[in-house]
Amino acid sequence: MKPTKILLRIFALSLLATAALAQASTVTGTVTDKTTNKPAAGDAVVLVDAQAGMKEVAKTTTSASGRYSLNTLGSSSYLVRVTHQGTTYFISAPQEGSQGDITVYDAAAQVDGIAISADVIECETDNGRLYVNERYFIHNTSSPPRTQNSAHGFEIVLPADAVLESSAASRPGGLATNVQLQPTGQKGHYAFNFPIQPSQGEKETLFDVRYQLPYSGGKYSFTAKEPLPADNLAVLLPKGMSFTAGAGADFKQVEEDPGVLTFIAKNALPGKTIEFTVSGSGAMPRENQGTNASAASGTQSSDASASGSQSGTQAGGGLAAPINTPDPLTKYKWWILGALALLLAAVAAFLLRKPAADPAAGLASGAAIAAGQENSTAFAASATPASRNASLLNVLKDELFALESEKLSGTISAEEYAELKPALETVLKRALKRSSR
Secondary structure, three states, X not given: OOHXXXXXXXXXXXXXXXXXXXXXOEEEEEEEEOOOOEEOOOOEEEEEEHHHOOXXXXXXXXXXXXXXXXXXXXXXXXXXXXXXXXXEEEEEOOOXXXXXXXXXXXXXXXXXXXXXXXXXXXXXXXXXXXXXXXXXXXXXXXXXXXXXXXXXXXXEEOOOOOEEEEEEEEOOOOOOEEOOOEEOOOOOEEEXXXXXXXXXXXXXXXXXXXXXXXXXXXXXXXXEEEOOOEEEEEEEEEEOEEEEEOOOOOOEEEEEEOOEEEEEXXXXXXXXXXXXXXXXXXXXXXXXXXXXXXXXXXXXXXXXXXXXXXXXXXXXXXXXXXXXXXXXXHHHXXXXXXXXXXXXXXXXXXXXXXXXXXXXXXXXXXXXXXXXXXXXXXXXXXXXXXXXXXXXXXXXXXXXXHHXXXXXXXXXXXXXXXXXXXXHHHHHHHHHHHHOO
């Protein structure tokens, strides 16, 4: 069980318990089909309790005008789930007086306009093994917008000698959830049974897979094939390792970070064999990840782009400009290098110091970092306390949903769950006791 995961869950529940708790109320909203730009009539809508193992507490069906109404049962963390053409969509239940409007899309097993904006392969070594974290950023620009949803929605091919460690996926703007890869029958061939929703600005569907490889002789030769057209194929290595390009792609070295070697090939065609070799040894420079993430957040983040907000400050230093080409990895640096350091920094800041001015704003900023956002302008000081609390609860309910989803899907072991649950319950009880004073 990774300590970061435990810290994140504890941090999220601590904030949730000390924030304003949702009271018994009626949740109402409209479900709109963005494929047709019409109300989604006849869709099943369910209110689920994220703190009770995703228990269903109320059900209804949308009317001809797409409207729904659900009654909550008291203070808890609720999610609203709507199922449209076999695909589920979630939102955090809004606070009383706010509308819980939901956007859905028509679904199909195969959708045009889906491609890989970046396939990022990050390698490091330890004890004679090569550890690989590969992330696929998938954009869906279908027109009209539709969700691709099938049992083998996104297929990948791992090296034949790869030992799979974990796999996860996240919807555009959502938090990552562990997803079990499905073998397709051929050795090394797997599929994500996960919907690919239309992209929201720069927010895309993310598929993440971690595996390890034998590393005898301190060298490994990759033979890769992209499942879809890829705008960028990037290989990231720590200093101390070496990269040798082979046939199939023209890799260029990009000066992104002084502690990381970055090699990028543009416009990789699907099915075409791409060869490269990595050698040497080394680990990614984790002590510098916070700095890397700060530099990356000096540009407009994907979250900010979608919401129309921009970072209020620029990080000092910035990123070095790539040679003769726009930087294709700026919007991915948060995912690649920054998450661990910022999560730990957020927890430390929350535990070791109290906000000097506005407690609600401090909680909101911490929640934004814990959710993996590059800036927290959504929680600006000019927002009302009610809106800050609502935004906070939205982030934390998504996190709770991710945890319970892992339990229900069996992607978290009984030992991990048993280790995590008592710690979370202890923090929750203490926070609830403080909030009732």
